[in-house]
Amino acid sequence: MNLPSQQISLADYYFGFLKDLNAASKLDLISKLSQSLKKGAEAPEVSLQSLFGAYQSEETADEIIERLRTSRVFNRNRETL
Numbered sequence: 727m728n729l730p731s732q733q734i735s736l737a738d739y740y741f742g743f744l745k746d747l748n749a750a751s752k753l754d755l756i757s758k759l760s761q762s763l764k765k766g767a768e769a770p771e772v773s774l775q776s777l778f779g780a781y782q783s784e785e786t787a788d789e790i791i792e793r794l795r796t797s798r799v800f801n802r803n804r805e806t807l
Contacts, residue, residue: 744755783790 744752747755785793
């Protein structure tokens with residue numbers, strides 16, 4: 727497996743700190759790293775329905791749209807023909 731040189735040097739950098747740990751600490755570290763990989767591999771299931779109603783406001787949709795339109799700033803100069 728070919729890793730980019732930056733990742734290899736980063737691993738070597740951390741290994742320099744960790745190489746003097748005792749065996750129990752190294753095993754504990756291996757266990758924690760393995761658990762972090764397992765957690766990262768499990769993608770949480772997010773349904774579209776869970777996102778419904780996430781934004782709450784006292785303003786109506788029309789008021790929000792109007793506020794967004796009036797807050798727009800155009801700084802381009804257009805040439806007319």
